[in-house]
Amino acid sequence: MKTAIVKTPLGMAQVSGDHNGISQVHVLKEDIAATITSDIPEELLPCVQQLEEYFKGKRKDFRLKLNPQGTGFQKRVWDELLRIPYGRTISYLDLAKRLGDVKSIRAAASANGRNPLWIVIPCHRVIGQDGSLTGYAGGLWRKKWLLEHESPFRQESLF
Numbered sequence: 550m551k552t553a554i555v556k557t558p559l560g561m562a563q564v565s566g567d568h569n570g571i572s573q574v575h576v577l578k579e580d581i582a583a584t585i586t587s588d589i590p591e592e593l594l595p596c597v598q599q600l601e602e603y604f605k606g607k608r609k610d611f612r613l614k615l616n617p618q619g620t621g622f623q624k625r626v627w628d629e630l631l632r633i634p635y636g637r638t639i640s641y642l643d644l645a646k647r648l649g650d651v652k653s654i655r656a657a658a659s660a661n662g663r664n665p666l667w668i669v670i671p672c673h674r675v676i677g678q679d680g681s682l683t684g685y686a687g688g689l690w691r692k693k694w695l696l697e698h699e700s701p702f703r704q705e706s707l708f
Contacts, residue, residue: 551590554583555597558604559691561585562667564593570616571596573665576687596669603668606698609635617665626660633674636699640678662686668695 550572552565557576561583565573574596577583589597595613602608617627629647633639639647644661645654662684664672673695677683685692 551592553586553589553593553597555589555600556585557600559687559694562600564596564600566596566616567592570614571666571669572616572618574600574667574669575665576667576691600668604698609699611669613669615666615669617670619660619663619665622656623660623663626657627664627666627670630661630664630670630672630675633671635671636701638674638676638696641675641684642678644675658684674699 550565550567552563554577555562555564559576560579561577561581563573563575563577563583564571571593596611599608599611599613603611617624619627625648626644629644632647641654641658641661642651645651645657648657658675661672661675664670664686667687673685673687673692675684676696682689682692682696
């Protein structure tokens with residue numbers, strides 16, 4: 550397993566994977582001292598480049614070989630998250646409905662929270678039924694930032 554630490558506008562992120570695909574992208578806690586990887590492993594380079602493009606506003610979807618580790622149900626949830634278009638959101642209830650069982654809402658929310666591929670699998674696009682920003686492992690301020698970054702509507706400065 551290869552690993553790289555990269556700087557993003559939302560903090561340092563760790564990318565992990567191998568020839569089978571990218572298995573993990575996660576933001577590091579602010580209190581963890583990490584050194585940026587200067588020589589990105591070949592297996593991780595496409596992911597690092599695409600993350601940079603995403604943050605620059607030049608990429609709306611990722612074209613990567615993915616290899617997340619999880620249960621069958623978690624993988625079904627993550628596959629469904631990949632179907633949420635850039636700049637759009639759905640509710641946790643909508644996610645459960647898309648999975649075919651509204652009673653699975655808590656399990657779907659739990660699988661959403663265990664997403665190992667931060668941003669690449671867009672779990673940040675799932676919000677509360679009332680439009681509230683709920684449940685984001687990376688912190689609600691990051692979820693807000695990501696949704697604003699993807700919004701087709703830009704707030705201009707008045708001054």
